[in-house]
Amino acid sequence: MEGAATAALEARGLVKRYGEREALKGVDFAAQPGELLAVIGPNGAGKTTLLSILAGIVRADEGEVRLPRGEVGWVPQQAALYRRLTVEENLLLFARLEGHDDPRASVEKMLELTALGERRGEIVARLSGGNQQRVNIAIGLLARPVVLLLDEPSAGLDPRQRARLWEFVSALAERGTTVIFSTHDIQEAERYGERLLVLADGESLFDGPPQGLREAVRREAPEAASRDFETAFVAFLHHRGH
Amino acid sequence: MRWLLLKDLQILRRSPLQAVLLVAYPVLIAILVGFAISRDPGKPRVAFLNEVPRNARISVGGAQLPAVGVGGRICRRIECVDVGSRREAIEEVRSGGVLAALILPADLVDQLNSLSTPSPGTPTVEVIVNQEDPVKARLVNDRISSLLARANLLIARRIATEGGRYLDLVVNGGRFSVLGQPVEILGLGAGARILQALRPALPPGPLRSSIDQVIRFATLARDNLDIAAPLIDRLAQPIVVEKRVVNASTPPLDVFAIAVAATLTLTFVTVLLVAGSLALEREENAFPRLTRGLVSRSALLGEKVGLGVAVGLMVTLLMLAAVQLFVPLHWSRFGLWLTAILAAAGALGAAGAALGAAAREVRAVSLLAFMISLPIAFLSLIPSGAVGPVLFDAIEVVTALFPFKPALEAISAALDPAGPSIGGPLLHLAILTVAYGLIARFALRRFAAA
Numbered sequence: 017m018e019g020a021a022t023a024a025l026e027a028r029g030l031v032k033r034y035g036e037r038e039a040l041k042g043v044d045f046a047a048q049p050g051e052l053l054a055v056i057g058p059n060g061a062g063k064t065t066l067l068s069i070l071a072g073i074v075r076a077d078e079g080e081v082r083l084p085r086g087e088v089g090w091v092p093q094q095a096a097l098y099r100r101l102t103v104e105e106n107l108l109l110f111a112r113l114e115g116h117d118d119p120r121a122s123v124e125k126m127l128e129l130t131a132l133g134e135r136r137g138e139i140v141a142r143l144s145g146g147n148q149q150r151v152n153i154a155i156g157l158l159a160r161p162v163v164l165l166l167d168e169p170s171a172g173l174d175p176r177q178r179a180r181l182w183e184f185v186s187a188l189a190e191r192g193t194t195v196i197f198s199t200h201d202i203q204e205a206e207r208y209g210e211r212l213l214v215l216a217d218g219e220s221l222f223d224g225p226p227q228g229l230r231e232a233v234r235r236e237a238p239e240a241a242s243r244d245f246e247t248a249f250v251a252f253l254h255h256r257g258h
Numbered sequence: 259m260r261w262l263l264l265k266d267l268q269i270l271r272r273s274p275l276q277a278v279l280l281v282a283y284p285v286l287i288a289i290l291v292g293f294a295i296s297r298d299p300g301k302p303r304v305a306f307l308n309e310v311p312r313n314a315r316i317s318v319g320g321a322q323l324p325a326v327g328v329g330g331r332i333c334r335r336i337e338c339v340d341v342g343s344r345r346e347a348i349e350e351v352r353s354g355g356v357l358a359a360l361i362l363p364a365d366l367v368d369q370l371n372s373l374s375t376p377s378p379g380t381p382t383v384e385v386i387v388n389q390e391d392p393v394k395a396r397l398v399n400d401r402i403s404s405l406l407a408r409a410n411l412l413i414a415r416r417i418a419t420e421g422g423r424y425l426d427l428v429v430n431g432g433r434f435s436v437l438g439q440p441v442e443i444l445g446l447g448a449g450a451r452i453l454q455a456l457r458p459a460l461p462p463g464p465l466r467s468s469i470d471q472v473i474r475f476a477t478l479a480r481d482n483l484d485i486a487a488p489l490i491d492r493l494a495q496p497i498v499v500e501k502r503v504v505n506a507s508t509p510p511l512d513v514f515a516i517a518v519a520a521t522l523t524l525t526f527v528t529v530l531l532v533a534g535s536l537a538l539e540r541e542e543n544a545f546p547r548l549t550r551g552l553v554s555r556s557a558l559l560g561e562k563v564g565l566g567v568a569v570g571l572m573v574t575l576l577m578l579a580a581v582q583l584f585v586p587l588h589w590s591r592f593g594l595w596l597t598a599i600l601a602a603a604g605a606l607g608a609a610g611a612a613l614g615a616a617a618r619e620v621r622a623v624s625l626l627a628f629m630i631s632l633p634i635a636f637l638s639l640i641p642s643g644a645v646g647p648v649l650f651d652a653i654e655v656v657t658a659l660f661p662f663k664p665a666l667e668a669i670s671a672a673l674d675p676a677g678p679s680i681g682g683p684l685l686h687l688a689i690l691t692v693a694y695g696l697i698a699r700f701a702l703r704r705f706a707a708a
Contacts, residue, residue, distance in 0.1 A: 068546075071546075071550065072550055072551070073546045073550060090546075090547065090550060092543055092546065092547070094543045095543065096542065096543035096544050096546065096547040097542065097543075097544065098265065098269060098542055098544065099542060100268075100269045100272040100273060101265065101268060101269065101272070105265075105268060109261055109262075109264075109265050110547075110552070112261045113261055113262075113548070113552040113553065114552065139272070155547070
């Protein structure tokens with residue numbers, strides 16, 4: 017596997033079965049430090065299952081995940097925080113549970129990083145979806161992760177909130193955090209992902225840069241090559257039997 | 259774990275209405291149920307129409323008995339609402355102002371007096387009930403039947419007493435008043451003695467033989483009628499109840515009511531809080547994040563049960579302190595109370611954790627907790643003998659599987675100085691704590707996978 021020796025995270029032959037159904041069919045990939053990797057595919061492709069296995073929430077039936085240098089931060093699709101607590105109380109709780117030496121200082125840092133300082137005393141339930149997602153990500157970052165896993169982070173956000181979110185996530189990657197995010201929005205994956213991992217029915221169909229996917233689409237579904245990328249991508253999946 | 263506990267208390271503080279409901283509602287229900295089962299049903303309101311003339315008396319053998327005062331005695335046992343007519347009585351029953359109407363007709367005493375004549379009548383009282391509510395109807399039927407049985411017993415006793423007096427006159431003689439004039443009754447005994455004295459003066463022959471026959475009859479009759487007097491007395495109440503207590507461990511009703519109230523409070527607070535707070539972790543999607551390495555599942559369960567035990571203990575002790583204002587409690591047994599409440603709260607908390615791990619939402623789990631706890635609590639209060647033996651055995655099995663009954667037994671034993679040993683219920687609670695703890699731990703595995 018290319019660059020596996022220096023990878024921040026490496027997955028080999030991941031298989032997950034739910035009864036008779038195979039949700040993942042031997043997925044391999046590696047993510048480099050500071051890389052923004054987008055996992056894309058239609059609903060039911062296995063994106064959340066893959067991220068849950070990487071996060072250690074779900075155990076793979078076969079295969080292994082290697083994480084040579086440190087923690088994985090996990091940000092689930094639905095905000096995993098206490099809506100009746102304030103922003104600060106949520107951050108303080110998880111900082112304490114993460115065992116930070118100075119939890120209050122970590123909270124201040126996160127509030128600064130997420131630009132939620134002015135909202136620190138607000139009950140989370142009263143925050144907008146975008147701000148809730150920022151708190152959600154901030155909690156994921158409290159683990160001081162080398163790799164941050166984001167499961168459909170922009171779902172339910174309006175365009176302005178999305179733009180803010182991606183600005184924030186891109187800044188994290190620039191600081192060296194490997195960010196692996198799942199999405200079914202092809203345009204979003206192409207715009208923000210440095211590398212794309214295409215999944216369909218648990219199978220890995222493509223692993224490479226966005227431009228490489230465009231070329232693969234053009235090559236395998238020439239009839240749709242002149243149309244928009246999303247239509248061409250659907251044709252590509254169809255050609256691959258999905 | 260303490261940070262999770264702090265977080266749960268912060269969440270409780272953030273929802274004052276929910277917290278008040280969680281505490282106040284079970285306490286209110288518990289006190290109401292406790293007092294409902296410990297108090298008499300009270301005097302039912304019954305419309306009472308007494309048409310019997312004031313001077314009417316039951317007579318035996320032509321002599322009038324003193325007034326029995328049935329009306330007055332009835333009104334001591336029920337709340338009599340005096341009405342002036344049948345129509346008024348019916349209207350009172352129909353409107354729901356009274357549970358029933360009891361009418362003593364004008365000829366009641368005449369009918370009673372006719373019982374000792376060749377053409378006896380049927381003394382009848384009239385009862386008017388509203389059958390719209392079967393429970394109410396049964397209550398009224400039972401009450402009125404009981405009242406009439408008492409009235410019948412009272413009248414029968416008076417008759418038996420008077421009958422015994424007359425029999426005594428026949429046997430032993432004495433003074434008797436007829437139409438205000440005193441009459442001397444000779445009596446069988448004195449009659450036999452007079453004849454015995456006359457007998458030697460008679461020459462042997464048929465007359466002497468006849469006298470002998472009369473003497474024998476008088477002696478026999480006197481001897482046997484002596485036995486008849488107590489027999490008549492016994493006829494008024496042939497069966498006497500002799501109560502013997504075989505299980506002296508039953509606590510006094512007040513203590514039992516307080517134990518029921520305390521156990522109900524503890525059950526609802528602990529089960530709802532533990533189940534709800536565990537389900538909240540799932541509803542907020544925090545469970546996978548927490549159990550990724552921040553907190554072990556067993557520690558999370560321990561924290562939830564600990565939260566339930568702490569809050570349940572506090573609320574139950576507050577409730578007992580409030581009850582102390584009305585019923586004196588043995589505070590010297592505080593150590594036993596604490597043991598019983600902690601053991602009960604532990605088992606109830608473990609059961610709450612098992613419930614909480616089975617449901618996805620707080621609302622669903624709250625409903626589930628109520629649906630399970632309430633019927634189990636009521637089933638646990640059914641005494642033996644109140645239902646058939648097979649059904650009771652089934653109830654015993656079902657109630658033994660949930661901590662309410664052993665919790666009630668433990669708290670009753672702790673509250674009652676003369677109560678049974680607390681050891682058995684504590685052991686039962688310990689077994690249930692372990693069993694429900696294991697179920698909850700197993701369910702949490704599914705909880706994460708779902």
